[in-house]
Amino acid sequence: MARTPFVAALQAAAQRHDSLLCVGLDPDPARLPVPWRGDARRIYDFCAAIVDATHDLACAFKPQIAYFAAHRAEDQLERLMAHIRTVAPAVPVILDAKRGDIGATAEQYAREAYERYDADAVTLSPFMGFDSVEPFLRWPGRGAILLCRTSNPGGDDLQAQPLAASPHGEERVYERIARLAAGPWNRSGQLGLVVGATYPAELARVRALAPTLPLLVPGVGAQGGDAAAVVRAGWRPDGPLLVNSSRALLYASDGADYAVAARAAALATRAALAAAQTAARA
Numbered sequence: 001m002a003r004t005p006f007v008a009a010l011q012a013a014a015q016r017h018d019s020l021l022c023v024g025l026d027p028d029p030a031r032l033p034v035p036w037r038g039d040a041r042r043i044y045d046f047c048a049a050i051v052d053a054t055h056d057l058a059c060a061f062k063p064q065i066a067y068f069a070a071h072r073a074e075d076q077l078e079r080l081m082a083h084i085r086t087v088a089p090a091v092p093v094i095l096d097a098k099r100g101d102i103g104a105t106a107e108q109y110a111r112e113a114y115e116r117y118d119a120d121a122v123t124l125s126p127f128m129g130f131d132s133v134e135p136f137l138r139w140p141g142r143g144a145i146l147l148c149r150t151s152n153p154g155g156d157d158l159q160a161q162p163l164a165a166s167p168h169g170e171e172r173v174y175e176r177i178a179r180l181a182a183g184p185w186n187r188s189g190q191l192g193l194v195v196g197a198t199y200p201a202e203l204a205r206v207r208a209l210a211p212t213l214p215l216l217v218p219g220v221g222a223q224g225g226d227a228a229a230v231v232r233a234g235w236r237p238d239g240p241l242l243v244n245s246s247r248a249l250l251y252a253s254d255g256a257d258y259a260v261a262a263r264a265a266a267l268a269t270r271a272a273l274a275a276a277q278t279a280a281r282a
Contacts, residue, residue, distance in 0.1 A: 006120045006143030006190045009092045010214055010240050014059040016090065020231065020273040021266060022216065023054050024096070024246030025063040025080070029071060031251050033258045040071035046258075047076075048083050050250060053263040055088035057270050060242050062216075064096040081117050092120035094145065094216065094242075099132075100125030106135040114139045121145055123194060123216070126177055130185055137188040143214070144191055146181050148206055149174040151196025151219035160202075174202065175209060182210035192216055197230045197243070204233035214240040220248075220269070227269065231276035245269050 004012070014020060025047050029040045036042035051061065061084055068077040084093050095117050099109040113122035113136075121143025126133060136144040149159050159174040166176070181191045193210060195203045197219030207215065215234050220227050220243050227243060235241045248269070253261035 003141050004090075005141035006092055007192075007214060007240065009090065009120060010060060010143075010242070013091045014240065017056060017059060017270075018274060019057055019059045019270050020235070020241050020243050020277065021058050021270045022060040022062050022094070022242040022244040023050070023058045023249060023266065024218070024244045025050065025061060026067045026246045026250065028067060031254070033254050033256065035256070037254075040073055043068065043071065043073045044076035044079050044083075046250075047080050049259040050262050051080070051084055051087055053259040054249070054266045055084075055091060057263070057266045058088075058091055060092050060094055061088070062094045062096050062244055062246075064246075078117060081119070085118065092143075093118075094121045094123065094143070095119035096123050098123050098125050098147065100127055102128055102131040103135075106132055110136045110139060114142050121190070121192070123147065126180075130180075133185060133191075134187075137190070140188075142188075142190060144188075145214070145216050146177060146191065146193055148177045148181070148193040149195045149199055149202045151198045155196070155199075175205065178206045178209040178213075182213055186213075192240075194218065195234065197226070200226070200229040200233040203230065207234050207236060207239060210239075211236060212239050214242060216242045216244060218244045218246075220245050227272045228276040228279070231273060231280055235277055235280050237281075243269075243273055 027043045027047050029038050032046055068074055095113045113119045123145045126146045161173050163171050181193055192214035194216045195206045197217050217230050249262045249265045252265040
């Protein structure tokens with residue numbers, strides 16, 4: 001059976017589950033439930049239970065590769081990706097890797113994301129230009145989500161800086177990235193952008209420049225982003241929005257009920273996003 005392209009799979013999952021929630025999987029052994037605390041061998045068990053508890057509430061899953069690789073748990077990540085395919089075959093999986101290189105190296109990063117881990121999409125840094133993005137576009141139907149206006153304060157150092165010469169008048173770096181992703185770079189039709197929840201005004205600007213691109217929005221929950229403000233700024237009927245929550249779900253409890261608590265937190269977050277979406281439609 002042919003694989004559903006990333007953007008179409010994302011839209012279908014969001015509609016099916018009535019959800020804008022992307023469940024982030026950032027497993028820190030030091031924060032696992034008490035009986036497993038500090039035991040990196042339990043990363044898969046922990047994440048698989050979170051997936052089981054939330055798979056009908058999410059429009060996407062987003063495992064962060066560093067949390068696996070730092071603990072020599074790449075094999076557990078492979079198992080987790082296969083588990084998600086079994087439990088939630090129609091929910092796209094975004095490998096959060098933030099790769100950014102060119103040529104043969106970029107080709108190998110694409111192979112890692114799409115072949116080894118069988119991800120539907122991967123996050124990328126566009127700092128090296130289109131050369132660093134193009135190898136990922138050769139994989140039919142796979143997504144590439146470019147860092148644009150990130151949720152960290154240090155993003156101002158580069159992303160918010162004005163460009164000295166621009167055909168669009170006053171333009172900041174993140175605006176140029178959004179224009180490129182919505183225009184000449186989007187040869188596959190599967191590009192998206194990362195825009196932090198902590199900058200709703202910039203999120204609205206990115207949405208205006210890239211009205212139909214998927215926007216992956218981290219920073220809701222533990223980082224303090226406001227869900228309603230995110231939906232007002234970034235949701236459009238024809239513009240997919242993925243609002244990521246990681247720590248607020250994963251660590252809702254450190255006891256044996258951690259998966260039940262994660263589901264409750266996911267339900268609450270999904271409901272808050274849905275209410276904001278209803279208000280945005282009005």
